[in-house]
Amino acid sequence: MKHIKLRNMEEFATASGISRPTLSKYFNDPDSVRPSTRARIEAALKTYDYRPNMFAVNQNRKLTKNVGIVVPYLADPFFAEIARNIEERCIEAGFHPSLFSAHGKADLENDILNNLRAMKPAGVLLAPLGRRSSDRKTIEDFCRDVPTILFDSNIEGVGEAFIGSDNASFVNQTVDYLHRTGDAPCFFEMAEPANPNAIRRRDAYLAKMGALGLEPHVLSVAGSGWAFEEIGRQGALRLLAKDALPTRTVLCSNDRLAIGFLAACFEKGVRVGHGPGFDLRVASHDDHPYARFTCPPLTTAAHDYDAVSRLAVETLLKLIQSDGSLGGRFERLVPARLILRASA
Amino acid sequence: MKHIKLRNMEEFATASGISRPTLSKYFNDPDSVRPSTRARIEAALKTYDYRPNMFAVNQNRKLTKNVGIVVPYLADPFFAEIARNIEERCIEAGFHPSLFSAHGKADLENDILNNLRAMKPAGVLLAPLGRRSSDRKTIEDFCRDVPTILFDSNIEGVGEAFIGSDNASFVNQTVDYLHRTGDAPCFFEMAEPANPNAIRRRDAYLAKMGALGLEPHVLSVAGSGWAFEEIGRQGALRLLAKDALPTRTVLCSNDRLAIGFLAACFEKGVRVGHGPGFDLRVASHDDHPYARFTCPPLTTAAHDYDAVSRLAVETLLKLIQSDGSLGGRFERLVPARLILRASA
DNA sequence: ACAGAAGTTTTACGCGCGGAAACTATTGAC
DNA sequence: GTCAATAGTTTCCGCGCGTAAAACTTCTGT
Numbered sequence: 232m233k234h235i236k237l238r239n240m241e242e243f244a245t246a247s248g249i250s251r252p253t254l255s256k257y258f259n260d261p262d263s264v265r266p267s268t269r270a271r272i273e274a275a276l277k278t279y280d281y282r283p284n285m286f287a288v289n290q291n292r293k294l295t296k297n298v299g300i301v302v303p304y305l306a307d308p309f310f311a312e313i314a315r316n317i318e319e320r321c322i323e324a325g326f327h328p329s330l331f332s333a334h335g336k337a338d339l340e341n342d343i344l345n346n347l348r349a350m351k352p353a354g355v356l357l358a359p360l361g362r363r364s365s366d367r368k369t370i371e372d373f374c375r376d377v378p379t380i381l382f383d384s385n386i387e388g389v390g391e392a393f394i395g396s397d398n399a400s401f402v403n404q405t406v407d408y409l410h411r412t413g414d415a416p417c418f419f420e421m422a423e424p425a426n427p428n429a430i431r432r433r434d435a436y437l438a439k440m441g442a443l444g445l446e447p448h449v450l451s452v453a454g455s456g457w458a459f460e461e462i463g464r465q466g467a468l469r470l471l472a473k474d475a476l477p478t479r480t481v482l483c484s485n486d487r488l489a490i491g492f493l494a495a496c497f498e499k500g501v502r503v504g505h506g507p508g509f510d511l512r513v514a515s516h517d518d519h520p521y522a523r524f525t526c527p528p529l530t531t532a533a534h535d536y537d538a539v540s541r542l543a544v545e546t547l548l549k550l551i552q553s554d555g556s557l558g559g560r561f562e563r564l565v566p567a568r569l570i571l572r573a574s575a
Numbered sequence: 576m577k578h579i580k581l582r583n584m585e586e587f588a589t590a591s592g593i594s595r596p597t598l599s600k601y602f603n604d605p606d607s608v609r610p611s612t613r614a615r616i617e618a619a620l621k622t623y624d625y626r627p628n629m630f631a632v633n634q635n636r637k638l639t640k641n642v643g644i645v646v647p648y649l650a651d652p653f654f655a656e657i658a659r660n661i662e663e664r665c666i667e668a669g670f671h672p673s674l675f676s677a678h679g680k681a682d683l684e685n686d687i688l689n690n691l692r693a694m695k696p697a698g699v700l701l702a703p704l705g706r707r708s709s710d711r712k713t714i715e716d717f718c719r720d721v722p723t724i725l726f727d728s729n730i731e732g733v734g735e736a737f738i739g740s741d742n743a744s745f746v747n748q749t750v751d752y753l754h755r756t757g758d759a760p761c762f763f764e765m766a767e768p769a770n771p772n773a774i775r776r777r778d779a780y781l782a783k784m785g786a787l788g789l790e791p792h793v794l795s796v797a798g799s800g801w802a803f804e805e806i807g808r809q810g811a812l813r814l815l816a817k818d819a820l821p822t823r824t825v826l827c828s829n830d831r832l833a834i835g836f837l838a839a840c841f842e843k844g845v846r847v848g849h850g851p852g853f854d855l856r857v858a859s860h861d862d863h864p865y866a867r868f869t870c871p872p873l874t875t876a877a878h879d880y881d882a883v884s885r886l887a888v889e890t891l892l893k894l895i896q897s898d899g900s901l902g903g904r905f906e907r908l909v910p911a912r913l914i915l916r917a918s919a
Numbered sequence: 920a921c922a923g924a925a926g927t928t929t930t931a932c933g934c935g936c937g938g939a940a941a942c943t944a945t946t947g948a949c
Numbered sequence: 950g951t952c953a954a955t956a957g958t959t960t961c962c963g964c965g966c967g968t969a970a971a972a973c974t975t976c977t978g979t
Contacts, residue, residue, distance in 0.1 A: 239935050250958050255937060265945090265956060285693045287935035290630040291964055306655040306864065315650055315678055327690070330674055334659055346671070349629045460868050490868050497870035520650070524804050524834050526841035526870035583965050594928045599967060609926060609976085631965035635934055 237281040247275035299347045299355040305332030308520040316540035335457045344373045358383040361426035378555040394543040397564035401516045401532040402435035416482035417448035448477040463491025480512040486519035512575035527573035581625040591619035643691045643699040649676030652864045660884035679801045688717045702727040705770035722899040738887040741908035745860045745876040746779035760826035761792035792821040807835025824856040830863035856919035871917035
C-alpha cells in the first residue's frame with residue numbers, strides 16, 4: 232500500500248501522528264522509543280513510503296553509519312572473496328559498506344582515502360597496497376583522522392589494528408608436508424613482490440628449512456605488477472628451459488604464481504603430481520578460488536577467509552564503539568589450513 | 576603549506592577574500608568563473624586545506640555526481656574486470672562511482688537498488704541478475720525513478736539503454752571455426768542458467784547448426800547458482816563416465832564452465848587439444864581472465880571489455896546530459912573476437 | 920570614453936535532519 | 950490516588966551549502 236511518497240520527516244510526522252523528534256530518535260535507534268510507539272511508526276511506514284534523506288542525516292550526525300572497505304586489487308578473486316565476506320558482515324551489523332579497489336595503483340589508493348575522508352566513515356577496513364615507504368605518510372595521516380583497521384597486509388604501527396594471515400603457519404605446513412612425504416621444496420617467488428606477505432613467506436621458508444637442517448633454494452623470477460599468473464608462467468618456462476630447478480619439489484609463494492607455473496608445466500609436458508610417474512610436485516599458498524580447478528588440482532595452504540573477515544569486522548565494531556581507539560594496537564594472525572590435492 | 580584546516584566554505588571565503596557564492600560556483604564548475612579569480616581560488620586552496628562537505632553539497636544539488644555500478648557477482652573475474660574498467664571511466668568523467676555486488680542474491684540486489692535510491696545518483700549502470708520475472712518489478716520501478724542503463728544482461732524494455740555482447744557473434748564465430756577446422760561441436764551448458772545470455776547462446780548455437788545443415792546436440796547439465804566451474808566439472812565427469820559425448824568437439828556456454836570441463840578431462844586423462852594425438856577439442860566463450868592459463872589454454876570468443884565499458888559509460892553520460900531520457904531505448908550489441916589457443 | 924555584457928558581492932532563504940530545552944502526557948510502583 | 954520516572958511534544962536553532970535577486974564592479978568592443 233505504499234502509495235503516497237513523503238518528501239521529508241515533517242510530512243511523515245503529520246501523516247503518522249507522531250512528532251518529528253520522536254521519529255528522529257526512532258530512525259537513529261528503533262529501540263530508543265516505547266514498543267507501542269515503535270509499532271505505530273512501523274505501521275505508518277507500511278502505509279506511507281518514507282525513508283530519511285541520507286545526506287541530511289549524515290550532515291548532522293557526528294558519526295555516520297558508513298564504513299569503507301579498501302582492497303588493493305579487486306580483480307584478484309582472493310580480494311573479491313574476502314571483500315564479499317566483509318561486506319556482508321558489515322551489512323548485518325547495520326552499517327553501510329562502500330567498497331573500493333585501488334586497482335593496483337598507489338595514486339588511486341591515495342585518492343580513495345581522500346574521498347573516504349569526505350564520507351566521514353565510522354571506520355575503515357583497509358588492505359593496503361604493499362609498497363615502499365614513500366607513500367606510507369598518506370596512510371598514516373588517514374589513520375590519524377579515521378578509525379582504521381588494516382587487514383591482509385600489515386604496515387607496522389599504522390592503524391588501530393591488523394588482522395591477517397599467519398604467513399609462517401602457511402609456509403611451515405606446506406614445507407613440513409612436502410618434506411615429510413618426499414623432498415623439501417625450493418621456493419618460487421617474484422623478485423619484486425607487490426605485497427609484504429610475500430617477503431614474510433620467503434623468510435618463513437628460509438627459517439623453516441634452517442630448522443629442518445636443509446639447504447634452502449629460492450627462485451626469484453622477474454616481473455612486477457599484478458599479473459601474477461603470467462609472471463609465474465614466464466618464470467617457470469625460463470627455468471624449465473634451462474633445466475634450472477634445484478629440486479623436484481616446488482613451493483610457490485602464492486596460488487596465482489602457481490597457476491602460471493602449472494600452465495608452463497603443462498605446456499612443456501612436465502607431469503606434475505605426487506608419486507611414481509610424475510616429474511614434479513608443486514604446492515602453494517592461499518587456496519585461491521581456482522586452485523581446485525588447476526591441472527592437476529593444487530595442494531595449498533588455505534586462508535581462513537571466514538575467520539579473517541569475522542575478526543576484522545568484529546575488531547572494527549569494537550573500535551567504533553570505543554570511540555576510535557582500542558588502547559594499543561591490536562594484532563591477530565590467523566593460521567592456515569593445509570589442503571591436499573593432486574599437485575603434491 | 577596546508578596548515579589551517581577550514582571548517583566550511585564561509586571560513587574559506589573570508590580567508591581567501593572571495594565571496595562564498597563565487598566559491599560555490601567554482602566548486603560546481605571551475606570554468607564558470609573568470610580565469611583570474613579561478614587562479615586566486617586555486618592559489619588559496621594551496622594555502623588552506625578546504626574541501627566542500629559532500630553531504631551538504633548533495634543535499635542541495637538537484638543532481639549529484641554519484642553514479643552507481645551494480646553487478647550480479649563480483650567474485651567472478653569477468654565482472655570484476657568490467658567493473659574496474661567502468662569505474663575508471665566514470666572517475667575520468669568527473670563522477671563518483673560506487674560499486675555494488677548482489678553476490679548472486681536477488682534480495683540483496685533489491686536492497687542495493689533501494690539504498691542506491693537514497694544516494695540520488697545521477698545515473699546507474701546495472702548488470703542485473705538474470706532471473707525470473709517475479710523480481711522484474713523492483714528493477715522496473717527503480718529504472719522509472721533513476722536514470723539507468725543495463726549492461727551485460729538485458730531485460731526487455733527496462734532501463735533507458737542496454738549495452739551488451741552480441742551472443743550470436745560469439746557462437747557463430749566459435750562454431751564456424753570448429754566446423755571449418757574439424758567437426759562441428761556439441762553445446763555444453765547449465766540446465767538452469769543464471770543468466771539470459773546463456774539462453775541466447777544456446778539459441779544461437781541451434782540456429783547456426785541449422786544454417787550449416789548439421790544436427791545440433793545440446794548437453795544440459797544439472798546445477799544452479801554461481802559455482803560454474805564445479806558444475807562444469809561434475810557435469811563433465813558424468814558425461815565422460817558414461818561416454819556420453821555425442822561429438823569429439825565440445826563448445827561450452829562460457830569459460831567458467833569450460834574451466835571445470837577441462838579440469839574433469841585432465842582428471843580422467845582425456846587429452847584436450849587440436850590435431851593428432853588428442854581426444855577432444857574444447858572451446859568456449861568470454862575470454863575469462865584465466866582462460867589463457869587453463870590446461871590446455873582455452874580457445875574462446877572474447878568480450879570486447881573495452882568497447883562494452885566505454886559504450887556503457889558514454890551512453891550513461893549522454894543520458895545524464897539529456898536529463899534522464901534518450902528518447903527511446905537504445906541498444907547496442909558488441910561483437911566478439913575469436914581467440915585461438917591450444918584447446919581447440 | 921562609454922554602453923553593454925559579464926562577473927562578483929551582498930543578502931537572504933531553503934534543503935532535511937539532529938539535537939537541546941522546556942513542557943506535557945503516559946507509565947508503573949507504592 | 951499520589952508521585953516520580955519515563956516517553957513524547959513543541960519550539961527552536963544549527964549544520965554546510967545551493968541558489969536566487971539585486972546592486973555593484975570589472976571587463977569587452979567600438
